[in-house]
Amino acid sequence: MKHRAIVACSLALLMGATQADAMTIVYNVTLSGTESVPANASTATGSATVTVDDVANTVGVVMSFTGLTGGNASAAHIHCCVATTANGPVVIPFAGFPSATSGTYSNLFTGVSAANIAGIEAGLAYINIHNSVFPGGEIRGDILTPVPEPETYALMIAGLAAVGAIARRRRSA
Secondary structure, three states, X not given: OHHHHHHHHHHHHHHHOOHHHOOEEEEEEEEEHHXXXXXXXXXXXXXXXXXXXXXXXXXXXXXXXXXXXXXXXXEEEEEEOOOOOOOOOEEEEOOOOOOOOOEEEEEEEOOOOHHHHHHHHOOOEEEEEEEOOOOOOOEEEEOOOEEOOHHHHHHXXXXXXXXXXXHHXXXXX
């Protein structure tokens, strides 16, 4: 009976190690033409790290892009709050985004609405880079999968170690 209680506590720790209670969540985003809606054959690529702080209501963006085939970027931004197969409204415009076919960009956006942060955290947002040939967006990346925090891994490892120790004791008994 004691062993079952330990296993139950370990599993509770593992299941409790989620992003739901997080204050800061980091997402890695890959941008491509195939992610655009509708998809296109652009060979351009991009990547971004999006950091969401749902207590301070900030969104940080650090990104790079290369090889836009439709000319210099005319705009880039985060759209929200729609399914990944749809196009949604701009909620965070990237002021000062480089008018180039390749480049980098970084900014911290403050005062982001709780609704938009909730939309990002729910996987209902995306980054888009537009230009004259692709006014709807040449490359796009959905903001979907958060990068686990180190504490999540620590809790998971501790829980698995406890389960392993119990299993080892049972076999030797």
